[in-house]
Each structure stands twice: as C-alpha cells, then as structure tokens.
Amino acid sequence: MTSTTDRIGRVRRHLPTQEARDLLALAADFVEREVGPDAADGEAAGAFPRDTFGRLSAAGLLSLPYPGEYGGGDQPYQVYLQVLEELAAARLTVGLGVSVHTLACHALAVHGAPEQRAAHLPAMLGGGLLGAYCLSEPASGSDAASLATRAVRDGDAWVLTGTKAWITHGGIADFYTVLARTGEAGPRGITAFLVPGDAPGLSAAAPERKMGMNGSPTAQVHFDGVRVSDDRRLGDEGDGLAIALSALDSGRLGIAACAIGVAQAAFTQALEFTTGRRQFGRPVADFQGLRFMLADMATQIEAGRALYLEAARLRDAGEPFARQAAMAKLFCTDAAMRVTTDAVQLLGGYGYTADFPAERYLREAKVLQIVEGTNQIQRTVIARHLVGAS
Known part of the structure; x- marks a missing residue:
C-alpha cells in the first residue's frame, strides 16, 4: 500500500482491496458532510459533537479493527488508521475521539472472556456507545x-x-x-x-x-x-x-495517524495559500525559501505516513510492533508540530488569526506530543528495545 499527494496537497491513496477503497470513500464522504463544515465553529464554541459519534457508529466507523462476529468491521489496522487520519484532518476532536474509543474497547476485545465479549462488545462497537x-x-x-x-x-x-x-x-x-x-x-x-x-x-x-x-x-x-x-x-x-500497555501500543498508532491528519490539513492549507497569494508580481510559492519549506513539510508527512503504515502492517501480520509503534508516535507527532508551525509562518499574519484554521492545527498538534506517552517516554521505549533496560 502506498499513498501520494497531488499538487494541491490532497492525498490519493492506494488501498489493497475494493472493500478498503469503498470504506475510505465512505469516510471521506462522511467527513465532507458531517465533520468538516462545523469543525471550526464547534471548536471555537467548545462543543463536543456527540451526534457525530452516533452517526459514526451507525456507519460502522467506530468498530473498524474489531471482529465482525461482535459487530466490528474486520478491517486491518493499516486501513483503520487511514480512516482515522481522514477524520483527524477534518477535526482532531473526532479523529482522536475515535482513537480513544478504539483504545477503550481493546481490553475487552483482546483479553475478555468469550461470554464477556458477547455481552458487551456489540453495543460498544455498533450501538452508539462511547x-x-x-x-x-x-x-x-x-x-x-x-x-x-x-x-x-x-x-x-x-x-x-x-x-x-x-x-x-x-x-x-x-x-x-x-x-x-x-x-x-x-x-x-x-x-x-x-x-x-x-x-x-x-x-x-x-x-x-x-x-x-x-x-x-x-x-x-x-x-x-x-x-x-x-x-x-x-x-x-x-x-x-500488561493489558494496558498492549493497548497503548495500538493506541500510539492511532495518535500517529491523527498527527499526520492534522499535518496534512495544515500543509494543504499552506500550499493552497502560497500558490494563490501573489506578492511582488508572482505567487508566494515561487520564492525559493518558501518552496523549500513546502518540500520539507510534504516530505515529513509522507515519511510519517509510511512509518505508521509499516508498523500497522507488522501488527496485522501478528508480528511484534511495539518499537515501531513508539517510533511512529514519536516521529509523526513531532512532524505535525513542525508542519503546523511552518504552516502558520507561511500564511504570515493570516496564520495568526482565527479566520484560518492554521492556528488551530498548531494548538492541536501540541497535545499529540503528550498524550498516550510523551515523546520523551517514546524515546525511552525505543531505546529499551534497542539496548535493553537501563
């Protein structure tokens, strides 16, 4: 599976099955109709979009990586994470909320007894619960x-x-x-x-x-x-x-995907702004210093996406992936912080105003370096895998 980006920053994804392609198309349509239009106003008002989560549940988007016998979507993690990225790019409150819900279901889905899963998982996965x-x-x-x-x-x-x-x-x-x-x-x-x-x-x-x-x-x-x-x-x-830490390995991949979603949204806005705004008789994006910033931003996004998807492939194959999950969380969230900071800079004074979402992306990116294990903890985890406990 690979992903590329067109010249105005939108991601074109290549997914392994028609079902996965249809699923991502469903998620993109859901985002366009249900998430994106109210994102800025909802965040400014501090309003939690509970109805949105109910509709996500009804659409099967709250249950993607879990077994179909309990109402899940039976999707590999590499597909689920790309849906998560799509949601987070529109509104991090929604993308991160789905990731947290998935994390909260993990202990029961993976470690619960069969009768416990049968009793509780269907409502948790598809019954509108959060x-x-x-x-x-x-x-x-x-x-x-x-x-x-x-x-x-x-x-x-x-x-x-x-x-x-x-x-x-x-x-x-x-x-x-x-x-x-x-x-x-x-x-x-x-x-x-x-x-x-x-x-x-x-x-x-x-x-x-x-x-x-x-x-x-x-x-x-x-x-x-x-x-x-x-x-x-x-x-x-x-x-x-042990149950908690195994859940966090998967949860860190969710945070990584959300981070790339936020970075992608910030990059797309910066690219559209700099190619459309003219100074000194030509588009701002024609100036070499700004072109180099855009190139670096795009590279960090692509590298982060490749890193979280590789960790997801290991998880899907039943291979150890804790080290790669920590690496993905570390790299993707640091990349999101750099990309959103540069996006604000590229928009100049407009980037510092709430009239453009760039400043919101910057404020949101910061928390991703902290939640589900700070990035200092991720470095500790990675080092422990490489050289053992200190």
Missing part, C-alpha cells in the same frame, strides 16, 4: 505502575475508589476501561475493569481548560466506592498493566 480509557492519575502519568486507584473485592463484586486524570471523554463516556490496584505495589498488582458510565459513585470534575481540542472534554474521573461485579473484570487478576 468509551474512555482510565489509566493516568494526578500523581501517576508516565509511571503507570505506581497508580493508586484501588479495587477491593467484596463477595462477587469489586469496589473501586480513587481518581483518574486527563481522561478524554471524562464525564460523557458510556463506559470506562479502568486500571486499578488489586494487590501489592508494583506492576503485578493491577487489574482491568469495564465500568458503566452511569455506575453509582462515578463522577467527573469540570473539564480541563486546554489550549487546543476545546471540543473534546478532558476531565478527572472520580470513583467513590463504585461497585462492579466480578464478571466485569477483564483478564486475570494482576494482569492489568
């Missing part, structure tokens, strides 16, 4: 093994107490995949649970005030004696951290 993933805490971010939220067994149930932080969809999600401590300190004392969004004792703080992605609520989620039955425990007791 998920959230609860790993980070106020004092436990990159050091996930030190989390403090506890789950204490009480008969045939568990009682969860603690606070999770930086939760995308916090307070609006229909279900939460929650990692909680059930045993001794350290990585072996953590267990995963599937918690309903309306569980008594579950509440959310006011959303964080962020520099970007204002339409996507990010909030602390509090568990005040939340009671869940043992049949909502995912995997074996004590296996939670």
Whole structure:
C-alpha cells in the first residue's frame, strides 16, 4: 500500500482491496458532510459533537479493527488508521475521539472472556456507545505502575475508589476501561475493569481548560466506592498493566495517524495559500525559501505516513510492533508540530488569526506530543528495545 499527494496537497491513496477503497470513500464522504463544515465553529464554541459519534457508529466507523462476529468491521489496522487520519484532518476532536474509543474497547476485545465479549462488545462497537480509557492519575502519568486507584473485592463484586486524570471523554463516556490496584505495589498488582458510565459513585470534575481540542472534554474521573461485579473484570487478576500497555501500543498508532491528519490539513492549507497569494508580481510559492519549506513539510508527512503504515502492517501480520509503534508516535507527532508551525509562518499574519484554521492545527498538534506517552517516554521505549533496560 502506498499513498501520494497531488499538487494541491490532497492525498490519493492506494488501498489493497475494493472493500478498503469503498470504506475510505465512505469516510471521506462522511467527513465532507458531517465533520468538516462545523469543525471550526464547534471548536471555537467548545462543543463536543456527540451526534457525530452516533452517526459514526451507525456507519460502522467506530468498530473498524474489531471482529465482525461482535459487530466490528474486520478491517486491518493499516486501513483503520487511514480512516482515522481522514477524520483527524477534518477535526482532531473526532479523529482522536475515535482513537480513544478504539483504545477503550481493546481490553475487552483482546483479553475478555468469550461470554464477556458477547455481552458487551456489540453495543460498544455498533450501538452508539462511547468509551474512555482510565489509566493516568494526578500523581501517576508516565509511571503507570505506581497508580493508586484501588479495587477491593467484596463477595462477587469489586469496589473501586480513587481518581483518574486527563481522561478524554471524562464525564460523557458510556463506559470506562479502568486500571486499578488489586494487590501489592508494583506492576503485578493491577487489574482491568469495564465500568458503566452511569455506575453509582462515578463522577467527573469540570473539564480541563486546554489550549487546543476545546471540543473534546478532558476531565478527572472520580470513583467513590463504585461497585462492579466480578464478571466485569477483564483478564486475570494482576494482569492489568500488561493489558494496558498492549493497548497503548495500538493506541500510539492511532495518535500517529491523527498527527499526520492534522499535518496534512495544515500543509494543504499552506500550499493552497502560497500558490494563490501573489506578492511582488508572482505567487508566494515561487520564492525559493518558501518552496523549500513546502518540500520539507510534504516530505515529513509522507515519511510519517509510511512509518505508521509499516508498523500497522507488522501488527496485522501478528508480528511484534511495539518499537515501531513508539517510533511512529514519536516521529509523526513531532512532524505535525513542525508542519503546523511552518504552516502558520507561511500564511504570515493570516496564520495568526482565527479566520484560518492554521492556528488551530498548531494548538492541536501540541497535545499529540503528550498524550498516550510523551515523546520523551517514546524515546525511552525505543531505546529499551534497542539496548535493553537501563
């Protein structure tokens, strides 16, 4: 699979099957009708597009990489990620939201018992539900093994107490995949649970005030004696951290695809602006210094897309891909930051105004270097694969 870009920056994709081509065409049409037109106004107003996610679910675009027997799309990750890129290019709140939902479904889909998957996955994948993933805490971010939220067994149930932080969809999600401590300190004392969004004792703080992605609520989620039955425990007791980290390997590819989507949108706008605007009697894009900037931006986008797709191919083939996922997340999000910064520069004063989306792309790109493992953590992960733990 390869992808190219035409002279005004739109991506032309070459996909492996007619089904994949039809799927991407469906996603592109959905974006044009449902996401793009309201993106700027929705972000300016801080409005979460919940109806959009309902329509994504109805169209089968919330379930792409999961098994068809549970309502999934049976699509390889390399196809799913390109759909994600398309969504993120139109509005990161939507693209990242789909990625987070996919992450929240991972523990059940991969590690849940057959009866658990049959009971919950169809509604999660195609029933209009929206998920959230609860790993980070106020004092436990990159050091996930030190989390403090506890789950204490009480008969045939568990009682969860603690606070999770930086939760995308916090307070609006229909279900939460929650990692909680059930045993001794350290990585072996953590267990995963599937918690309903309306569980008594579950509440959310006011959303964080962020520099970007204002339409996507990010909030602390509090568990005040939340009671869940043992049949909502995912995997074996004590296996939670391994489950969480395996989900993050896939989630990092989602972030990488979203980053390339944002970068592609910024590049397309910069290219259209510089080829259409004239200064000193000729298009701005005719000046060599600006042409070189455009060339560098396009190269970073193509390289990032190739990197995340190669990692996805490994995943689809059942090969180890954690190192490549960390590389893709690192490179693609750094590239998005560079490309969006250059896009603002190429638009000059217009790039600094909210009349053009370039400044929004720049603000949104920053968070992608932070979420699901900062880029400093990605370098640690890559180095550990190369030379072992320090």
